Amino acid sequence: MSEEAKTRKLVVPGERLPDEVELKEPYVVEVEGARVATVMGVLDLHGEKPSFIPLQTVYVPKPGDVVIGMIQSIGVMNWQVDINSPYVAVLNAQDFLGRPYNPLTDDLSQYLNIGDYVKAKVVAFDRSRSPILTVQDKGLGKITEGKIVEIQAAKIPRVIGKKRSMITMLQEELGCDIFAAVNGRIHIKCADSERESILVLAIKMIEREAHTVGLTARVQEYIQELKKVKGVE
């Protein structure tokens, strides 16, 4: 066991955490004056302050989050968008088209149909109403090329890595464009399908082994091996 591994510990719901661990509701809460983990997670004693990394989270939208949503149904004036969360988001037609919209003359399914993916920003969510999305910003809108990989939202920080180490390594190894949205969906764009499939396998490996130590190096090794097998330069 490496030095780093010794300072990490698997924690189960209900386990007491050191008092220095930051409150991270609802995953670290205070129960009768003590810090308690409420889901499975890793207690990291490495570094200045102990921290708790939940292994499972539920994506709750926050204004400002850039998410990848899938059109779930089409309304009269808007689309209902599945954002991998218990809350279904709404994308208004006027916002998407950038102009006034008349339901009598325009057909929404022409622009975005059920099953299409959009990259959008959450503008409002106050828990009493559904989250509202917007595509009026740089880089947002319908996703027309590449693939979407869905993983658990809790594992997204691991796909990005400390100081973007993991995502940079993935980009350098395979030369793909990768966008990891906070809601657990990753948009990938590669030069060919071989690279794409290697990247999907690597992302799935990160999801599976997110709680382990030395993962970036192992994923890199795995990618290099797959590249040799598939004959990708």
Added chain:
Amino acid sequence: MAKATDVKLIDEFGRRHDGRLPEEMRPVSMRINVLDNADGSALVEFGRTRVLAAVYGPREPVQRFMILPDRALLRVRYHMAPFSTAERKSPAPSRREIELSKVIREAFEDIILVKYFPRTAIDIFIEVLQADGGTRTAAVTAASLALANAGIPMKALVAGIAVGKIEGVLVLDVDEVEDGVGEADMPVAAAPDIGKITLFQLNGVLTREEVEKGLDMALEAIKKLVELEKQTLVEEYVTTEEV
């Protein structure tokens, strides 16, 4: 049904009909991640009693009128499979199953952090596959594991066990035979990590002292069961790689 007088359930050595001592549990086994479609699932066995639990959510409830504006809606369905008993059980929910669904739901209402997920629903489905006494406490144990497996934030893990009284002796983890002819049955569920009892029922007659002693026996056993739950959850992750 046999009467208490014509069946001897405790022999001269103080052992029960299956060879257990009064304070001994049946062999317990726990597994999680047994269903792919559920967000979390668990299969728990107490001897011959076998219970499956599946957890879904938090998710948007299909019946929108059920939405609660300030917290998640917790729904529990306890159901006995038609093949779970010696004689076929009608698959329609019985009065007993509706009651047990309610008491199991109440066992988790103060444990699951529902206030963080307003307007959503958390569903717990419990299916008794084989019934041999103690199904409600096995159901609570399975539901607790399935909830943890689904990643639903909860204050602590919960487990349950029943204490019974047969021939004047308090016994732990009563099975079907003992439940049928015994004098009392007291199911208890608790979250030892936060020191809370979340389910407490009593069927039959016990003295005040017996209730106190029985409760101590149950809580002691629940501590062991929660430890086993923790071990089961941790093992699921450790099998992949060292932490």
